[in-house]
Amino acid sequence: MRPSSDKPSGAASSGALPWTAILRQWTDAVLYSSTWLALAALALTWATFLFWRVDIPWRLAVLIFAATLFLYNIDSVLPYKFQQQLVLSGRKRWMLAHRRELFALAIAALVVAAVLFFLDGWQHLTLFLGHLAAISLLYSLPLVKWRSRWRALRDLPLLKVFLIAYVWAAVTVWIPALYLGKPLAAPLVLVLFARRFCFILALAFVFDIRDYTKDRLTGTLTFPGVFGVRATKLFALAVLAVANVLLPWGVSSAHLLALLLPSVLAAAVIWYADETRPDYYFALLTDGVMIVQFLAVYWAT
Structure with a gap:
């Protein structure tokens, strides 16, 4: 029903959106354009520099x-993602509506990354980064086409969470x-890598839980599909515990205490994960745990 023309009422009469709708639009844009996720990658990289007490170079x-x-x-x-005969989530619908953007x-982003790659002389690491x-x-x-369907790396049984954690x-x-x-084979670097791998792996299981029905419909074998959601949560918590055991030597008590907060948050996110949770649970909260880890390290440094 339209508001009465002789009784204009704020935003409704002017056609302006209420501030909650505007906030929702901007939140969707930041989360579903992967801007929040890119900030998480930057935050974790920065956290590693902070461990060595070096500021991350801005470039x-x-x-x-x-x-x-x-x-x-x-x-x-x-x-091909939008050709799958699946029920689209709000996140997927937003992406579909903004594909051109x-x-x-x-x-x-590719142009910016390529320019910085060449200007800063990363060419000697082309094979590694490639x-x-x-x-x-x-x-x-x-x-690869197998059993009448084209397959990607994520379709290999149980592999996708390990690929995410490794990268x-x-x-x-x-x-x-x-x-x-610093040599990649140095013991301290290996411990930091293993700790980060386990931390990301534990969080990656949350997204397997989110995609439980979709992966079953597309024939992708994941941990929840093979072992069940509860077993996947327990395994993710075990991996998170391993991450907290893999502590680099020389870490101060304040640093250890600061790292406890993101681990507790990650454990809660894992335990309460469910495919019926709203998109923000995964896009905002789960990815946000990585930013919380950076903030904890920054505070303790």
């Missing part, structure tokens, strides 16, 4: 942010180590 920070923005947005606009954002980019791009890109740990731990001239 490297922009490179990490832009590369993450490109990879996730180019993945989100792949045509997401593609433009991905291209702009294999991470290849895993990220081929994660969802159909490569994120490599970017957020190994790249800072390489920048600072």
